[in-house]
Amino acid sequence: MPTIEANGVTLNYRIDGPPDAPVIAFSNSLGTTLAMWDAQVAALSGGFRCLRYDTRGHGQSSLPRGKFSVEVLAEDLAALMEGLGIGHAHVVGLSLGGMTGQALAAARPDLVDRLILVATSSYLPPVDLWLDRAQMVRARGMGSVAENVVGRWFTPLNQTSDGALATRRRLEEEISPEGYAACCEAIGAMDLRERIGAVTAPTLVISGGADPSTPPIMGEEIAARIPGAEFIVVPETAHMIAVERAETLNGLILSFLGGSAAAAPDRTGSGGPATEIADGLGRSRTLLGDAEADRIRAEAGAFGAPWQDFVARYAFGEAWGDETLPWKTRSLVTLALTAALGQEDEFKLHLRPALRNGVTPDELRSLLKHSAVYAGLPAGTAAFRWVREVLGEELA
Template sequence: MAFARVNGIVLHYELRGPEERPVLVFSNSLGTDFRIWNKVAALLEDDFRLVLYDKRGHGLSEASPQPYAMADHVNDLVALLDHLSIAQAVIIGVSVGGMIAQGVAAARPGLVQALVLSNTAHKIGTAEMWNGRIKAVNEQGIASIAGTILQRWFTPAYCKPENPDYVGYHSMLTRQSADGYAGTCAALRDADLTDAAKALTVPVLCIAGDQDGSTPPDLVRELASLISGARLEIIENAGHLPCIEQPERTAGLIRSFLNQAGIG
């Protein structure tokens, strides 16, 4: 385990793969930690330098008091990469991690070599939806909404109590801090990256799960339409987290995209 105090907060991170290879940075979704990327990372780490980290208020990273702004998460990641002396990287983000990736590209364009935006958008949800979720988490705990969230994360075939992986991810979700979860809900509520998406000039791969209940394919398609030259891929038999349900397909798309972009 490795920790760094950056941007006024302690972040948990891990480095994998050869030091001399191109850098891939993985940013995780709301209510998860960087272990959601483990199977994808295992398929890429021989050929790339990987940075995995837990964003503010998630996993083993410090949870500052809520609410958060998207800029908090963006500045955390920029500061972590500066701490690690990483001058350029491909940022791969799922859900809110994809919004963080877009934010980093807007704030520090020279830092970003390419983007992989998985199951994300330029704007996700409504203020009413996020306020309702914040209220539920603060008054009743994450467990009170966990069943509904997991149904949006996973396909019906995966989302069953007899599936031990499903039970494990339920535990991952419910063990996140209330400040981290509700704080990031506020960041999502207030973020609109439409202009930032339109301004992107680096190579971009957008990925959608065909059964995603949180950021459906049409929403990811809308994001891709804002970005000049963006490539859109839809993964079959996947919900909101293809990195968990379809890691081989996810890693294969990332690898082919990077090859096409001349990275690696």
């Protein structure tokens, strides 16, 4: 793969996709290489020009002497884009890559069209944890942290999957201890909280519901600080969302960047309704969770399958895919309407997704009281009962 001298570092990079297509720049996490984005490039490079690179000190990118900051990593990406003649791009970053994306969007808004921040944080103390980890890998190598790191990156059911095993192999074999340690020190010293309020790019923040490294509360804080940012939690998912839930992330990226049908045609060339249905199915799995989406499809059977395709295409494709309203607002509207109409099954189906989309218990209570004023007290009483039946002690 080619390299380029940018910001005093040799960066290994790769570009896939049509030369005249919109650019997506991918920035990788700590302890990975550009290969972590393989599934995204496979899905998106039909309609986008996908730029990915190894962060300095990772993979085949060099590591200049001396310490550096997350802001310097953002300067690396800016210099890479400018060196390749890319004036602006959508930026997608996971973990350290998301930190890089935040710093870049704050400092160089001219370069960032839309920003997608995955499993990341703007501030990640304690600093001693990062200094201790840096010291460990310098003394004992990458194998000393591999098991613990991959154990936090993937949920227990997926820790022996092909994706997890490949991620661990790259961590141990393709990441230099010094490069990893230097990035640990940069993360420990990072505090972007006051800076990201200056981000003007439309922003989507995605957290894994079971991520112990950068839990949803960190993603929620980023979304609260960036004006107009949208926040989504992918349930039953740990840190390495790009690998563990690749199809879900691909669907979210496509939706946020304008929809799969328009922005990234079906790579088989078929396009049309099949692509729209697939896009809706991916969005329904993100909203409802894999288990619930699979249950609904299974219960529909062969007779109901065309109806479920219709729902996927229009409810989750057209309605939930419309970017005009954020998902939290749509959840509130959905709960209010289903409560008013007495649609118990639909109300219960959308209750937990609403909480994952950022609706708080206090907001839920206020919504039901407000709805009851206009829909009737019996409707409000029923809705409060349905909440107790679904959430029970969780609201105590």
